[in-house]
Amino acid sequence: MSTIECKNVFFKYTDEQDWIIQDLSITIKQGEWVSILGTNGSGKSTLARLINALLTPTSGAVTVAGKSTDDEGEIWNIRQKAGMVFQNPDHQFVAATVRDDIAFGLENAGVARDEMLKRIASASERVGVDDLLFAEPHRLSGGQKQRAAIAGVLALQPDIMIFDEATAMLDPKGRKEVMATMKQLHERGITILMITHELEEALESDRVVFMEHGKIINDSKAEEFFQKPEFLVERDFHLPYFLQVQKHLVENGFQTNYLLDEDEWVKSLCTSNSRM
Numbered sequence: 001m002s003t004i005e006c007k008n009v010f011f012k013y014t015d016e017q018d019w020i021i022q023d024l025s026i027t028i029k030q031g032e033w034v035s036i037l038g039t040n041g042s043g044k045s046t047l048a049r050l051i052n053a054l055l056t057p058t059s060g061a062v063t064v065a066g067k068s069t070d071d072e073g074e075i076w077n078i079r080q081k082a083g084m085v086f087q088n089p090d091h092q093f094v095a096a097t098v099r100d101d102i103a104f105g106l107e108n109a110g111v112a113r114d115e116m117l118k119r120i121a122s123a124s125e126r127v128g129v130d131d132l133l134f135a136e137p138h139r140l141s142g143g144q145k146q147r148a149a150i151a152g153v154l155a156l157q158p159d160i161m162i163f164d165e166a167t168a169m170l171d172p173k174g175r176k177e178v179m180a181t182m183k184q185l186h187e188r189g190i191t192i193l194m195i196t197h198e199l200e201e202a203l204e205s206d207r208v209v210f211m212e213h214g215k216i217i218n219d220s221k222a223e224e225f226f227q228k229p230e231f232l233v234e235r236d237f238h239l240p241y242f243l244q245v246q247k248h249l250v251e252n253g254f255q256t257n258y259l260l261d262e263d264e265w266v267k268s269l270c271t272s273n274s275r276m
């Protein structure tokens with residue numbers, strides 16, 4: 001069980017900069033699916049890197065499963081517990097085949113050969129790249145590449161997976177594949193931290209954290225967060241079409257609250273007394 005805990009974290013990359021992360025505190029429990037939304041430059045990726053121990057706080061504390069990211073002896077342990085998947089899948093591969101790429105991380109982690117083979121088989125099967133193990137990563141489609149990258153992280157048996165705009169470079173099919181994989185990992189109890197600009201993706205999560213100027217300005221359940229879409233509209237976020245329609249209905253008194261599941265909303269509309 002790995003809880004993520006950030007306590008009064010301040011961070012800047014250089015002395016000359018203003019704070020990139022300012023007095024940020026958050027606790028994320030094992031098994032949660034948290035979307036991290038925010039405007040460009042608000043510090044989302046920096047927060048992810050602080051949690052993954054790629055960066056350490058200038059002041060304050062970040063702990064993962066009770067281990068401080070400041071403790072040099074725990075860095076590799078933390079990175080295994082909290083694996084990261086990045087935006088550009090092409091930057092994540094180091095080996096000539098998917099199989100060797102997954103094996104590379106395991107070798108670095110000192111996993112014995114028999115165990116390594118088991119883990120490669122199980123991680124690749126879980127994300128549906130078991131038939132691509134001998135393929136060259138650069139020849140895969142975008143969605144396949146991201147799933148192969150996820151398999152590499154998954155083989156290290158993380159409790160937490162951090163997706164930093166992992167679908168941003170994918171076409172709709174690739175996005176769908178990666179979102180389905182995230183959903184499946186969440187169902188298996190892995191904590192999902194998903195940095196995204198896509199509200200459709202955030203609708204899938206349990207909790208939404210919204211960052212601005214290095215601070216968390218909203219932290220609530222997704223159902224609650226999406227009850228106030230004007231918060232997003234004011235910040236130039238593009239609402240999913242079915243939420244835009246609901247916004248008009250709410251504003252005109254035809255509906256009292258927002259439903260985040262499109263099918264459920266359509267069903268309720270069809271059975272409602274206020275059918276138009």
Ligand SMILES: Nc1ncnc2c1ncn2[C@@H]1O[C@H](COP(=O)(O)OP(=O)(O)OP(=O)(O)O)[C@@H](O)[C@H]1O
Nearest residue numbers: 013014017020038039040041042043044045046047
């Ligand atoms: N290596 C670095 N050195 C100096 N400043 C940096 C570095 N990386 C990021 N920054 C600055 O830190 C701030 C926050 O960047 P970060 O990437 O965390 O934001 P973000 O919310 O993820 O942005 P985006 O949505 O555009 O990806 C930005 O002003 C950025 O210019």
